[in-house]
Amino acid sequence: MPPLLEMRNVKMYYGTSRGTVKAVDGISFRLERGEAVALVGESGSGKSSLAFTIIRLLPRNVAEVGGEILFYDDELGVVDLMKMPEDEIRRKIRWKKISMVFQASMNALNPILRVQDQMIEPLVLHLGLSKQEAVKIAEEALRSVGLARDVLMRYPFELSGGMKQRVVIAMAIMMRPRLVILDEPTSALDVITQANIMNLLKELKTKFDLSYILITHDIALASEIADKIGVMYAGKLVEVAPADVFFRKPKHPYSQKLLAAMPTLREEKTIEHIPGDVPSLINPPSGCRFHPRCPYVIKGKCEKEEPATKEVEGSLVACWLY
Ligand code: ATP
Ligand code: SF4
Ligand code: MG
Incomplete structure (x- = not known):
């Protein structure tokens, strides 16, 4: 079976007055059809930047993008999103094939524009649908997420956080x-609403045979839905593992630290703090980027040579210990 998405050595750097920020730096990854992968990693590790790169919504200050993002589609065949011109991405890919729920997007809804007008805007503007067709689609989508039709006529300020997220x-x-x-x-919702939204996402995944890339700080939440976990550190993907394997036996030292830093409801444990800071992506550490914080650092090797990604017991891991 071909995958749904295959990234090969994907890079995306920002240009800033202080230097080039290597936010996504050589990421290779395969997402199967119908699979949900959770991308985890500390703030600033490049998770959102990777998402923007996939959906090709890049800010003006991008200094460099590279690599291949192959998308396997029944209708379009195999296409490299990196090579697709923007107008084609807009007509054929965005919304129709790949869509995104942006970080903090529920608060980005325009409070003084009715839900209907916000929902139909991309359909009318980018996909050229008639208003009537667009309203019908919006109405049906609202039903799928458990909202009544009359929400179309409401303003975002009249809705709860959970409703806005829906x-x-x-x-x-x-x-x-x-x-x-x-x-x-x-992330902006209370615990019960979070659980409801996660259940909704699970339901939609099955109903519409969706694949997800779920970016989250909350690994416990990720465990509810993810088939695979991808761990990002300083612009690199350091481990990709089946979820059950990951939670039982994380292999990369950073993954182990992340899990140890995660609070759980089920068991009492001491939450460990990951010592040190996320490194600068302008001047990232040489060799393995985690070496300044790693308890297992191999002197003379880790700070000099970048570890290649290896398959270890079903997980992909970039670390010299393996
Ligand atoms: P968070 O968990 O806080 O959302 P993240 O993993 O999504 O973090 P990104 O937002 O992708 O991280 O940021 C990766 C790096 O790129 C950070 O160092 C960030 O400061 C930098 N960055 C993000 N956007 C820009 C931009 N437009 N210009 C320059 N640097 C940027
Ligand atoms: Fe630690 Fe070396 Fe593995 Fe990096 S490569 S995580 S520094 S042991
Ligand atoms: Mg982010």
């Missing part, structure tokens, strides 16, 4: 994409 998710699925990228979809 609207944003409805927008992401309304054109029946194959892949939905969710950037911290529940």
